[in-house]
Amino acid sequence: LQFSRQLLKNYQQVSAILPELSPAAVPASTHTTVPPEGDLDPATCAHANGPEIDLLKALAHEVRTPLTTIRTFTQLLLKRSDLPTEVLKRLEAIQRECHEQIDRFSLIFRAMELTTAETTPSTHLMSISVQEVLKTNVTRWQKQADRRSLTFELGVPEYLPAIAIRDPNMLEQVLTGLIEQLSHRLPMGSQIQLQIALAGDQLKLELRSDQTPINPDSAANLPMLKAIGDLLMLQPETGNLSLSLPVTKQLFELLGGKLTVRQNQQQGEVLTIFLPLGTDSTAY
Secondary structure, three states, X not given: OHHHHHHHHOHHHHHHHOOOOOOOOOOOOOOOOOOOHHHOOHHHHOOOOHHHHHHHHHHHHHHHXXXXXXXXXXXXXXOOOOOOHHHHHHHHHHHHXXXXXXXXXXXXXXXXXXXXXXXXXXXXXXXXXXXXHHHHHHHHHHHHHHOXXXXXXXXXXXXXXOEEEOOHHHHXXXXXXXXXXXXXXXXXXXXXXXXXXXXXXXXXXXXXXXXXXXXXXXXXXXXXXXXXXXXXXXXXXXXXXXXXHHHHHHHHHHHXXXXXXXXXXXXXXXXXXXXXXXXXXOEO
C-alpha cells in the first residue's frame, strides 16, 4: 500500500522512467541499441536518479519474494516419491525458472547498491578455483543455450590457476547474465563460445559467437535492446531485462577485473573479461 501511494504520488517521474515503448514516446537517448565500445563510460552509470533506484528496488523485492516462496514449495514437492515423471519434469522446470529469475533480480539489486554507494567497496580479495566456478555453472549455461536452439562450447587450458576477486557469488551471476544476454541476441542455430586462457598475470575469458542461423530470415528479426534508465536494458519483444553494459563493466571493476567489448564483423560483439590471478598461483 505504501509503495502504491508513492507510485501515484510520483506518477510523472515514473512515467518519465518507464514511458510507453513507441517511437513518439521514447526519447532518442533510450530508443537505441547498445552503443559502440568507445562511447561506454562506467562512471556515467554511478549516479542514477533517486526515483529510478527506488522503483527498481521495490520491483526487485516484489519479484523475488513470491518466486522464493514458489521455489520453496517446488523443492518440497520434488522430495515426494509418489509423483509421475512428467510432473517431476515440470516441477524441475519451475524450480529452474524461479532460480534464474531470483538470481537476475538479486544481481540487479546488488548492482544498484554497488553502483550508487558513496562508500568505497572492500579491497579484500578472495582466492577461488575457476574449475569450481565452471563445474557449478557450465551445465546451466548449456541449458540456457539449448532453450534458444543455440550451442555452447567451452575451451579450457590444462592449467587453470586460482583467481583473486572480491565476491565469487557475484562473479557467477554476472557471467550468467552476460551469457543469457548474448543468447537472447543471437539467431537460432548460432554457437556461443567461452574460451579461457592465461594472459600474463591475468586470466582471460572471451565470450564470442558463431552466427550461423538455421533460418537466415531469423537473423533479420532479432530483438533490439533499449535502455531503461542508466541501469537496465530491455528487449520489448521478449520482456527480458538485463544490466546495461556500462553497469556490467563497473561490476567487473568492483570485482577486481575488467570487461572489454569489441565488434567483429563475423562474430558480432566479442566480450573479453580479465581477472587477476591469485597470489599463490595454485592450479586446479
